[in-house]
Amino acid sequence: MSRRAFAVVSGVALLAACYHPRDTIPAVPVAALPGHAALTVDTSPKSDLRMVPTEAYVRTYLALFGGLAPLELQKRARGADGAQLFDTWGDYLATLGLPDYKTDLPRARETNALMLATFERLGAALCDRAVEHDLRGSKPRVVFDFDAPKELDVTAFTPRFDVLHRTFLGYPEKLAPGRAARFFDLYAKTLTRHAGDAGKTGKDKPKLAPNEAAWAVVCEGLVRHPEFHLY
Numbered sequence: 001m002s003r004r005a006f007a008v009v010s011g012v013a014l015l016a017a018c019y020h021p022r023d024t025i026p027a028v029p030v031a032a033l034p035g036h037a038a039l040t041v042d043t044s045p046k047s048d049l050r051m052v053p054t055e056a057y058v059r060t061y062l063a064l065f066g067g068l069a070p071l072e073l074q075k076r077a078r079g080a081d082g083a084q085l086f087d088t089w090g091d092y093l094a095t096l097g098l099p100d101y102k103t104d105l106p107r108a109r110e111t112n113a114l115m116l117a118t119f120e121r122l123g124a125a126l127c128d129r130a131v132e133h134d135l136r137g138s139k140p141r142v143v144f145d146f147d148a149p150k151e152l153d154v155t156a157f158t159p160r161f162d163v164l165h166r167t168f169l170g171y172p173e174k175l176a177p178g179r180a181a182r183f184f185d186l187y188a189k190t191l192t193r194h195a196g197d198a199g200k201t202g203k204d205k206p207k208l209a210p211n212e213a214a215w216a217v218v219c220e221g222l223v224r225h226p227e228f229h230l231y
Contacts, residue, residue, distance in 0.1 A: 054097045061122055064130070064143055064167070092118055116229070123223030131208060131216045143167060143219065150211045154184045161218065168222040183218050190214040 030036050093100045095118040097108030108115065126143075134144035146160045158173065158180045165173040165180075173180050194210035208216060222228065
């Protein structure tokens with residue numbers, strides 16, 4: 001054996017002699033530690049749910065209507081219904097919590113039921129007008145960016161609902177298990193309730209077709225969802 005080979009073998013033998021398995025520390029349950037026999041997890045909310053600032057909602061509604069200016073949005077939202085669906089921005093300033101400098105009204109510091117009802121009224125106006133704009137061949141579609149056949153099963157409903165879910169709540173509907181099925185039930189019941197309206201004429205003819213009314217109700221359900229209002 002050469003000197004070099006002998007040195008390598010000797011080095012390996014020395015390392016093998018020095019090696020010993022690494023010590024392992026056994027796991028100890030937390031409850032076995034002194035003073036940790038009974039532990040409670042505090043899951044209570046540390047602060048109340050809050051509404052997003054009013055200006056953020058107003059910008060959101062303007063964007064969902066296609067990036068319109070407030071006065072133009074007011075005209076679109078009123079449509080042929082006049083004040084029955086949407087009045088003027090000035091009528092909502094105080095209830096939305098915004099300051100009104102003409103009458104020296106300060107900004108509202110806390111939310112209230114009237115404020116939430118006003119946001120729902122704006123949301124209803126948005127959904128009704130968006131249905132009329134998007135589902136009757138207008139381009140580009142702003143909210144209902146899909147076709148809306150008169151009959152849908154839950155399989156065909158889900159990807160269309162996902163479009164609305166992403167628009168209003170900001171994430172895919174599949175991350176909220178069971179929600180698509182519940183909204184499809186709402187859609188189907190609304191469709192059934194309005195099925196008899198299709199043959200009406202004149203003053204009795206409703207503004208929205210049965211499938212349009214069903215999609216408007218789904219839209220309003222998302223606008224009223226706590227995840228759209230609170231954080």
